[in-house]
Amino acid sequence: NAGVTQTPKFQVLKTGQSMTLQCAQDMNHNSMYWYRQDPGMGLRLIYYSASEGTTDKGEVPNGYNVSRLNKREFSLRLESAAPSQTSVYFCASSEGHYLKNIQYFGAGTRLSVL
Amino acid sequence: GQQLNQSPQSMFIQEGEDVSMNCTSSSIFNTWLWYKQDPGEGPVLLIALYKAGELTSNGRLTAQFGITRKDSFLNISASIPSDVGIYFCAGQLGYGGSQGNLIFGKGTKLSVKP
Numbered sequence: 001n002a003g004v005t006q007t008p009k010f011q012v013l014k015t016g017q018s019m020t021l022q023c024a025q026d027m028n029h030n031s032m033y034w035y036r037q038d039p040g041m042g043l044r045l046i047y048y049s050a051s052e053g054t055t056d057k058g059e060v061p062n063g064y065n066v067s068r069l070n071k072r073e074f075s076l077r078l079e080s081a082a083p084s085q086t087s088v089y090f091c092a093s094s095e096g097h098y099l100k101n102i103q104y105f106g107a108g109t110r111l112s113v114l
Numbered sequence: 115g116q117q118l119n120q121s122p123q124s125m126f127i128q129e130g131e132d133v134s135m136n137c138t139s140s141s142i143f144n145t146w147l148w149y150k151q152d153p154g155e156g157p158v159l160l161i162a163l164y165k166a167g168e169l170t171s172n173g174r175l176t177a178q179f180g181i182t183r184k185d186s187f188l189n190i191s192a193s194i195p196s197d198v199g200i201y202f203c204a205g206q207l208g209y210g211g212s213q214g215n216l217i218f219g220k221g222t223k224l225s226v227k228p
Contacts, residue, residue, distance in 0.1 A: 042220040097214040101206050105156030
C-alpha cells in the first residue's frame with residue numbers, strides 16, 4: 001500500500017532556480033494538500049485542491065503555484081526559489097474536504113535553497 | 115489566522131511514565147485529530163474525535179474531545195522508548211471551503227530523559 005508518494009525526497013537549489021515537487025496518491029481520494037514544516041512552526045497549508053479541477057490558496061501561498069493534474073496527482077512549483085523557502089514539504093490527501101477531513105501524509109521532500 | 119495552542123512544547127519521558135498533552139483554541143471545532151511524526155517521516159494519524167465529550171483509545175493512547183469543543187487532550191500510559199517523536203493536534207472548524215482545512219498545533223516533542 002503506497003498511500004501518498006512524494007518525489008524527490010531531497011533537493012538542493014540555488015536562489016532563483018525553479019523546480020516542481022510531485023505528489024501522487026493511490027487511495028482514490030478527492031482532496032489533496034501541500035504543507036510546509038519549519039522548526040517550531042508546525043504544519044502550514046500552502047495550497048489545497050478540494051476536488052479534481054479546483055485549487056485554492058492556504059495560509060502561506062506566496063512564491064508557489066500548484067497543479068491538480070488529475071485525481072491522483074497534485075504538484076507544487078517554485079518558480080524562483082528563495083532561501084526563505086528552505087523547508088520540509090508534505091503532501092497529504094483525504095476522502096473529501098467537505099467531510100471529516102482525515103488526512104494521510106507522504107514522507108516529505110526536504111528542500112534547501114542556497 | 116486561527117491558532118491552536120499546544121502544550122507542552124517539549125517533554126522528557128522515562129520508560130513507564132504516563133504522559134499528557136493538550137491543545138486549546140478560542141474557536142469551536144467539529145473534529146479533533148492527533149498525529150505522531152517520527153524523524154524523517156510524515157505525520158501518521160493516531161486518533162480521530164468527532165463529538166464533544168468523546169473519549170477514544172488506541173492501545174496505550176487515549177484522547178478526549180473537550181466538552182466546550184475548544185480543546186482536546188492526549189494521554190499516553192506507561193510510555194516506552196518508541197513513543198519518542200513529535201505529536202501534533204489538528205482541528206477542523208467546519209465542512210467545505212477554508213473551514214474544511216485542518217489547523218495544526220506546533221507540536222509536542224517527546225524525548226527520552228538523559
